Amino acid sequence: MSVWVVCEHRNGALREVTYELLAHGAALCMGAVTAVILAGPGEGEALAALINGKAERTLLVEDPSMSAFNGTAQALALASLAEGAQEPPKAILGAHSAAGMDWAPTLAGKLSCPAVTDAVALSMEGDSLTATRVVYGGKLQSKIKLGGAKMVIATIRPGSLEDEPKAASVETSIEATSVSLPSELGKRFIAWVEEAAGDVDISQADILVSVGRGIQDKENIDVAEALAEALGATVSCSRPVVDMNWLPKERQVGISGKTVKPKVYIALGISGAFQHATAMKDSAMIIAVNKDPKAPIFQIAHYGIVGDLFKVAPALTAAVRAAKG
Amino acid sequence: MKIAVFVKHVPDVAEADLEVAADGRTLKGAGLPFEMNEWDRFALEEAVLIKDEVGGDLTAFLIGDEAAEESLRRCLAVGADRAVRLWDEALSGANPFEIAAAMRGAVGDDNYDLILCGAQSSDYGYGMGGPLLAEALGINSVALVNKMKVEGSKVLVTRELEGGWGEEVEVNLPAVISIQTGINEPRYVSILGIKKARKKPIDVLDGAGVDLSSEGGKLVVESLQAPPLGEGAEFLEGSPEEVAERCLALLKEAGGVL
């Protein structure tokens, strides 16, 4: 059985998740992973060298349409490779990332095959792929079975691999190939856009007082600011707080914000969605305040307080002030 | 310009205690508050802003039963010209491929220039509705858009990437754009506004004609259950003042920051 792993890269470097994908793939097919690299002209060889030993074989396509990410080009290329392969892949794996959220469902549409996105675990039983997904904001888990299909697609949540990425250590053969894509894709890359740097770098703070949607209103940010001031901490937040313009983007913790690793992270009214948790779970001490005892944040926090942040945070502010005199 | 937006009615689970139904595969929805999917609120606002800017008409679509109509009324209240709901009992518990087939069915032969979806739904988070609909219609799609501007027969979008980066992409219309939160500030809708929208009609389509027999039908939800619990937090109990004292001690000793 053959499993293909779609390598993710940006600006000439492989993204970390690619190694996780190779390990997930190797576990599914006992080592016979094919790494697929879609890259711009002249970019492929250096990328292929980075995965040498981690896959049985590399399929390398260099095409001008791949110089920057284009989900349509990528889906068309993968569809043509998969359909034309001597031994078509049983499963095509990719990352549940900004890129994977674009090309993977599109590829499923083009190949008319079932796909599961954002899986945290995969297993193959006989002819069926079973995927575990985390749903309802992290409160439940669902098992999905893709059975009886010739080919399936799965995207994997970055950071979901429990052990260190392990993959076969063999000499990887490289097979350069080409695909013919329509000259007009209807979609054109224009430019990279980088977030303007703000005044505050939350990734440098020793203590973060972080607020989530539970703070309910812009005015209530005061509650967090008072605690932060008493502690000598910096205020950070989850995404909805930025979406609602209650705090500037530079304060956002998460995959689309900043990764932080302070000595102390105090989460006030944050549920602990993976896009947030993955970027703060390595903090040395995490204290979470949430009125829902089943909030997923309590799975990664060291200390939990089930209660109303509007009671707990001011009490803590008062205690810190009193202690500091 | 003919604009469409797809909205889903989902349970609000942030503070709820969730129970799995007797089938072991679905959520007991009874008693839970429902609302418009968070991503779709941003898609709806964007659709209204674009309609106001370039002119045209806006149709809101929803695949769901009658109870889900509240989200369509919200669409009518903020500026949709027409609302369409498609449903068939066969769609209950439908997987994302079956939902996409229903979305395709609801669009029918009408050619929309621009279709907006949410980047994902907050309950199952597949993120497949937009791209699968685009493939079914044979048109372009772009996922995870946090900025967009219509320019004639094209739309200039920014796709959100990880870590504060984005990429600007030009897309030919017609296209399906999947919207990320934060792209705009969804306007406030009063209960009164939604009540007023009750007078506007909602077209109800029978989903019986939707072909659910695709390969995607091979995606089956086998089980829904509580996740395995890790070690979890040590809970601090007591009055806010007692808890605050414990916290203070922890910050000093283990945290080493005071």
Ligand SMILES: Cc1cc2nc3c(=O)[nH]c(=O)nc-3n(C[C@H](O)[C@H](O)[C@H](O)COP(=O)(O)OP(=O)(O)OC[C@H]3O[C@@H](n4cnc5c(N)ncnc54)[C@H](O)[C@@H]3O)c2cc1C
């Ligand atoms: C592609 C993509 C990228 C994303 N990037 C990020 C990112 O970078 N960062 C990020 O944070 N999210 C990101 N998200 C969003 C993420 O999925 C969640 O929607 C978000 O993290 C939820 O934020 P929250 O915990 O503040 O809100 P909610 O999930 O709504 O949780 C609010 C919590 O507050 C609690 N609460 C309410 N009132 C009180 C009270 N009075 N006292 C105590 N507790 C209370 C509730 O019980 C609940 O647990 C991204 C999503 C996608 C799809």
Ligand SMILES: Nc1ncnc2c1ncn2[C@@H]1O[C@H](COP(=O)(O)O)[C@@H](O)[C@H]1O
């Ligand atoms: N039942 C539905 N009714 C209308 N639109 C939907 C429905 N389900 C999904 N969608 C659309 O598809 C998007 C992605 O949903 P999903 O694939 O479920 O994550 C949503 O944000 C909606 O725009």
